[in-house]
Amino acid sequence: xxxxxxxxxxxxxxxxxxxxxxxxxxxxxxxxxxxxxxxxxxxxxxxxxxxxxxxxxxxxxxxxxxxxxxxxxxxxxxxxxxxxxxxxxxxxxxxxxxxxxxxxxxxxxxxxxxxxxxxxxxxxxxxxxxxxxxxxxxxxxxxxxxxxxxxxxxxxxxxxxxxxxxxxxxxxxxxxxxxxxxxxxxxxxxxxxxxxxxxxxxxxxxxxxxxxxxxxxxxxxxxxxxxxxxxxxxxxxxxxxxxxxxxxxxxxxxxxxxxxxxxxxxxxxxxxxxxxxxxxxxxxxxxxxxxxxxxxxxxxxxxxxxxxxxxxxxxxxxxxxxxxxxx
Numbered sequence: 001x002x003x004x005x006x007x008x009x010x011x012x013x014x015x016x017x018x019x020x021x022x023x024x025x026x027x028x029x030x031x032x033x034x035x036x037x038x039x040x041x042x043x044x045x046x047x048x049x050x051x052x053x054x055x056x057x058x059x060x061x062x063x064x065x066x067x068x069x070x071x072x073x074x075x076x077x078x079x080x081x082x083x084x085x086x087x088x089x090x091x092x093x094x095x096x097x098x099x100x101x102x103x104x105x106x107x108x109x110x111x112x113x114x115x116x117x118x119x120x121x122x123x124x125x126x127x128x129x130x131x132x133x134x135x136x137x138x139x140x141x142x143x144x145x146x147x148x149x150x151x152x153x154x155x156x157x158x159x160x161x162x163x164x165x166x167x168x169x170x171x172x173x174x175x176x177x178x179x180x181x182x183x184x185x186x187x188x189x190x191x192x193x194x195x196x197x198x199x200x201x202x203x204x205x206x207x208x209x210x211x212x213x214x215x216x217x218x219x220x221x222x223x224x225x226x227x228x229x230x231x232x233x234x235x236x237x238x239x240x241x242x243x244x245x246x247x248x249x250x251x252x253x254x255x256x257x258x259x260x261x262x263x264x265x266x267x268x269x270x271x272x273x274x275x276x277x278x279x280x281x282x283x284x285x286x287x288x289x290x291x292x293x294x295x296x297x298x299x300x301x302x303x304x305x306x307x308x309x310x311x312x313x314x315x316x317x318x319x320x321x322x323x324x325x326x327x
Contacts, residue, residue, distance in 0.1 A: 210240030
C-alpha cells in the first residue's frame with residue numbers, strides 16, 4: 001500500500017470482473033423477457049429463485065443481497081455440492097451465508113451452520129453487521145479469498161481451503177485509503193492484469209455517493225486504489241450506482257452495475273480499461289415479484305454453454321436472490 005496512487009487520466013484503468021454463475025430452472029411465479037441489452041448482449045429472462053427465503057433457518061432481517069456463485073467440483077475434494085452460493089442479509093446483524101447444490105438447474109440447500117461468518121469474530125472485530133460476500137479462487141495456493149464489508153467503511157478478507165471454514169486475514173480497504181471517501185463497501189474482486197501495474201487482481205468498490213472506484217493487487221491481500229471514480233452515475237441519469245461486474249464481448253470489456261432507479265446499466269471500459277462510455281440500460285427489472293421494480297448486484301457466468309445472471313431482486317429492505325437465463 002506504500003506506492004503512490006495513480007493518475008486515472010494518465011494510466012490504464014481497471015474494474016471488476018464476472019464470476020462463475022449458473023441457471024436455475026425453478027418454479028416461476030411469472031416470467032418476463034428483459035429488453036435486449038446494448039452492445040449485443042443477450043436478453044435475460046427470470047427463471048426462479050435458488051431457495052424459498054421464507055423457509056431459511058437463518059434469515060434475521062428478511063432481506064438477502066449480493067449473490068456470488070462458484071463451482072467447487074473442480075477445486076476441492078468432496079464438496080457439499082458441486083456449486084456454492086454465497087449471499088447475506090444486510091441490516092444488523094447481517095452474516096455471510098452459504099447454500100449449495102449439485103446442479104445449477106436445481107434447488108440449493110441452506111448450510112445448517114449459517115452464518116459461516118458473523119458480525120463478531122473475536123478477537124478481530126465486533127461490528128453491527130457484515131455483508132456483501134464475494135469469493136475468488138487462488139489456484140496458486142489452492143485457497144479461497146472471501147471479501148465482505150462491515151461496517152460500510154471497511155472491506156475485510158478471510159481465506160479458506162474448503163469454502164466453508166475461514167481464517168481471518170484482515171482489513172484490505174477502508175475509507176482512509178481513498179481520499180475523501182465515506183464508504184468502501186460492496187467490493188468485487190477478479191483476476192485481471194493491467195499493463196504496467198504488476199497486478200494479478202482488480203477490485204471494484206462503491207464509495208460515498210455511490211460511484212464505482214477501483215484498486216489493484218498482486219496477491220489479493222495488499223491493495224492500492226485510484227482516488228478518481230472509474231464509473232460515475234450522472235451519465236446514466238442516476239444518483240447512485242453499485243454492484244459492478246466485468247463482462248467481455250466484441251473484443252472489448254464492459255462494466256455492468258445497478259443504479260438507484262432499479263435498472264442495471266452498461267459502460268464500456270475497453271480492454272485497456274481507459275474508457276468510460278455509458279451505453280444505457282442493460283437489464284430492466286420485472287414490475288412484479290420478485291423484482292418489484294429493482295434488480296441489482298449482478299453475478300454472471302456460463303453453465304453448459306448457457307449464460308446466466310444471479311442477482312439481488314426486490315426492494316432494499318426485502319430483497320431476495322433470483323436467477324435469470326440468457327435467451
